[in-house]
Amino acid sequence: MFACIYIPDFPVEAIVRAKPLLRERAVAVLEGKSPLTRVIALNEKARLLGMETGMTKLQAAIFAAPEAKGPAVLHQRSLDQENSAHSALLDVAHAFTPQVEDTATDTLLLDLAGLERLYGAPAKMARNLASRVIAVGLEASTAIAANPDAAMHAARGFGGTTVIPTGKEAQRLGVLPLQVLLDAFAISPQKNSAADRERGKQREQMLDTLERWGVRDFRTLAQLPDHALASRLGEAGTRLQRLARGAGMRTLALCAPPSRFEEAMALEPPVETLEPLSFILNRLLEQLCARLETRALAAQELRLRLQLERRVADEDTTTVRELEVNSHIVGWATFERTLRLPVAMRDTKVLLKLLQLDLAAHPPGAPVIKVWITAEPAPPRSAQRGLFLPITPEAEKLEITLARISGVVGERRAGIVHLLDTHRQDSFRMERFVTAPEETKQAEHPTTSDIEAHPQLALRMFRPPWQLRVRVAEGRPVSVSSLPIQKDRGELQGKVWWSAGPWRSSGDWWAENAEQGSAAKDQARPWDREEWDVALANGNGKSVALYRIYRDLGNGRWFADVSYD
């Protein structure tokens, strides 16, 4: 048993998939450079208006005029959207069965052998397939028959879902016009343009011949005498007749499931603000998540690529040169952002919010004319938490919260801190905050012995250190005042009531002579300092605070970098 999924008017469907509101309107797809732009595909509503394939753009524009009744929508062909739609179709088919033949862009053949126990009767399978295709935004004709070619002819010839019982192929297919047979005959599984042209030419010749004979449907062709047909049309004629009888049997040329999850949309006119762009991103993410869902996958990483209009939006502040050197912008007309997600997810709302927040923090700087969203697939998160474990923030919610916080405090200013393996003071790096891996053991509640009887003395850092003016007597600091340039940070001045030190430390001197630009030179600069612990009295001397001040022996300047608390 074989099934066929066929998408009628595929170029139109690919566009309507991204813009569902167009489904209610007449749509014609144009291709070619002006003035040779022609209509290559149109939907049923456009046909009812009187439009035909092959019309020039000028002819089609009459139907699209605002004064026309139910004006048609003319849309330029989008190969990116067709590729996305085709990939979505392949995802649906591969989610159903691994044995799939990628017959044409708009046609897939599936081997259903052994799937009855899983999906039920053939009619149920056909409906199931159709509903899955609708879930990814396409409308398809599905057919099930005993052989792949019969299924394909039925899908292409009949709308909706069709099930042909075994042995009834010739009877059911007999009413179909010969055009369906020859269209299917012209399809070549090999993506070879030369072979396609040859088969197209052969198709035209055969159609001419058969029409001159008065053969216009499957039944008439099937009833022609075998030998007479073979002597006149050769091996191709015999094959055509076998197909018309629904008797052809062949092996499917199986294909691999698509590994790339990408959705794209061209924007006409260019989008200048974030709000309308959000609607487009939402639609693309819905399609992407539907595809991921059909394959039981989720997105681990999301890449957004925007093609920008070829002008710089804000000439005063952003020059082309600046755009080129900006690390976020690849080239001068493409803007790219990558969201690495802590856990694999496929919630459209969460992903959209993350993209919105990211774009708000990193605006592309120019109107957008095309959008691509690519997802890096990964198995979805499967969490089974213990009943007695403390609750932790939900990963999706936490990610949005972190993105919002980054929008408030800035990039890389919220996360987990990791100490570096160095003696240099205040050496750490910030990393993305993710909730710790699920603990299988029960949470350890602190016992009395766990609680520190004497908690630790802590430091409070000054970032950057305060530059000080220090008066020294007998080798020890006796008074401290901050430089006037740092007055906006507050006051740090007073008499040193107590001091202890110096404590000398130095490091990374070995990197001093490292080659310019080498990794060692970049990572560490040598330091050499003399530290003092001081008690400073502020104001009337009633409040004394403890600080660590140091003298940079490299340049002789004094700084305060720590207060004890």
Place this chain on the structure above:
Amino acid sequence: MPSAATLRARVESSLGERLSSTLLLRERTAPLTVSTGVTALDTLTGGLPRGALSEIAGPASSGRTGVMLAALAGATRRHEVCALVDASDSFDPASAMAAGVDLERLLWVRCSEHANAPRRKGKAPRTAPGRLNPRTTRNAGFAFGGVLEQVLKVTDLLLQSGSFGMVVLDLGDIPAESAQRVPLTSWFRFRRAVEPTATVLLLVEQEPCAKTCASLVVRLEREAVCACDSMAVVTSLCDNSRYESGVAEDARTCPKSSPTGASQFSPARKRWGKWEIDPSPVGAAQVHIQALLTPWRVVAHGGPEVPENNVVSHAALLCGMRLRAEVVRSWTQRKPVQSAGISFELRAAW
């Protein structure tokens, strides 16, 4: 004439179905508490209440950060996820690790006055709201207003996301007058947001500013500072305000010190950063520097003679502080506690 109880029972029976929530007095149950990480503070306060706002107030070098890290260490030890909203970017990860905080479970939010400053210098870009162009954020208002605005926004976001075991707002370096200009409605909103959750909202500051929105307010003061040098000399610095009266010229110990005096600080050999101190037994000599108005007096108790000036010894290091905690407001009692206080120590990790 029916009694008041009878009348109330009649009214409740007739209106109870419609106005049950109005007539019934809700009994506020005691909140669950978690340890502060300091035994003495737990004894004094009963712990930090969940679903409530707690404040730890004190001047600089009064041990607020040490107590905050102890509370965070306790929370992360319970496998809770915590967040620290750092208003002045003063968090020291090394201190936190030494205090036992699991840094993997701590979200550190570094607020800064200049976090959202324009990226490019020069003329400000012409922008419109929502446009896909570079934009700027202007922070205007009172001093530290931009930072406080960030702190409040971030705290709102964290409380809304929920599921954090402890959220700490560190306003320790924000001047008290700036912190107290935060509208009371903000603290009220935070209290309402945290009430139905199991989150401990902890505010570290110089002066209490959440007023009635706080369920627990603890004020910390430093009593003494202990320093030891490489010659195993222990020094105790006592604030003059506490010992101003009755200062004798002769040798005396710090009256608020533990019975064994400063000698109980026994630094162990620990490497932290670049510092490594001598683990020789402490107590061979004791020096107490009393913080008088001017000058401090240096009084020696046996051992090597210490010159009468500010010099204690070479490379002396702080090894601890003695603190006094006082409960200003507590969820356990409606009226502020007048004299509940306790002393405890913070030890240096090095």
